[in-house]
Amino acid sequence: MLDPDFVLDAAARERLIDRFGPGTEQWCDALPELVSRCCLRWDLELDEARSGATSRVFLGRQHGERGVVLKLVPDRSVADIEAVALRAWAASPHAVGLLDADPGTGALLLERLEPGTRLSDLPGLPPFAAIAALLTSLRAADEDVTGQLPTLSQRTEFLFELIGRRRGHPRVSTLVTPDMVARGHRLALGLAANGDTGLVHGDLGLANVLTAGPARGLVAIDPRPCVGDRTVDAIDWALGRATTEGELAGRIRRLCALVPGLDAGRLRQWCRATAVIIAVQTLYRRPPDDTTGLVLQLAAGV
Secondary structure, eight states, rough: OOHHHHHHHHHHHHHHHHHHHHTTHHHHHHHHHHHHHHHHHTEEEEEEEEOOSSOOEEEEEEEETTTEEEEEEHHHHHHHHHHHHHHHHTTTTBBEEEEEEEETEEEEEEEEOOOOGGGSSSSSSHHHHHHHHHHHHHHHHHOOTOOOOSSSSHHHHHHHHHHHHHTHHHHHTTTOOOHHHHHHHHHHHHHSSSEEEEEEEESSSGGGEEEEEHOOEEEOOOOOOOEEEEGGGHHHHTTTTTHHHHHHHHHHHHHHHHHHTHHHHHHHHHHHHHHHHHHHHHHSSSSSOOHHHHHHHHHHHH
């Protein structure tokens, strides 16, 4: 059996329980045994453990050679829909490769990317040509996943339900009003009802894109996939680390000039609709910064 503190430390356990609820405690208790079974099944040696908002991740080697990532999720449905999306993007160099999955346990075996640095750990943004290559590639899924994934409307409802649970946090409640949430919710649902429909990553922020060397460029990980208006995957590239309306407008122009089918008007509307989500999620975790000021401004002006 693996060392329980290596498998899941106290801080990681707390994050998972916060995200999935008290029922997650039983899953956390059983995680060392689950990880051990996965190591036997896939012949894994684990070197490092990391935490995400919705998963526990282990970096290691398969058969003593190939670098791999073992990802385990308390909610099996989250792992199942991630696997659906990654299979649909199997031909894309800009989506992480799925090597295997165990639907019964919520376990995913993924390729390990090198150097694998998260864009959120780097200053600024990558070149817009690299961002456009990522967005364009993810728009070209290999198969129709309609019926296998939630709709964008369902994803939108989930996100507004999530921020509703977090509005009581002191940093959030002092800056985000109920009217801001309600206006954003109405606009987002209206936009989700139509648009450029296809497979959507659903959480394509800086933390979920890794660097993978010159041959691969930027590679998306951790999708929260759905089917709907693909414009939403460009939101974080328009707003991420932006601090002024002028900067936002300039990014929207550049992205829409480089990504076929990306509409500037809809992207601007999506930024307004989801600004309150970004504000709440940011304030829930840390104090506001200049980008938080911009998204609050957008949310108030919806």
